[in-house]
Amino acid sequence: MSKTTLEIITKVGVPLVVINGTYSSLKLLSNDDYDASFLSGLKTALTVSLLIASGVTSYVLLILLEIVWNYYKAYYLFENTNEKLNLDE
Numbered sequence: 001m002s003k004t005t006l007e008i009i010t011k012v013g014v015p016l017v018v019i020n021g022t023y024s025s026l027k028l029l030s031n032d033d034y035d036a037s038f039l040s041g042l043k044t045a046l047t048v049s050l051l052i053a054s055g056v057t058s059y060v061l062l063i064l065l066e067i068v069w070n071y072y073k074a075y076y077l078f079e080n081t082n083e084k085l086n087l088d089e
Contacts, residue, residue, distance in 0.1 A: 020044075021047070
């Protein structure tokens with residue numbers, strides 16, 4: 001990728017990730033799900049640091065991070081939501 005493409009991705013991606021991550025963390029925090037909120041903030045910080053690194057390797061790591069995050073979120077992170085809504089019964 002060219003240098004200008006990497007700069008554009010960084011300049012556009014970082015604010016979007018910060019806004020989305022902050023919203024996600026605050027939404028989880030309002031549901032009293034503190035561990036999920038912490039992990040969401042941690043994922044946001046890792047994503048921002050990988051975006052700032054701006055390399056092909058960091059983008060591959062971002063893809064892997066999203067795959068692992070979506071798997072983890074689907075099966076482990078939000079099990080408390082099912083308990084609160086009594087969906088398991």
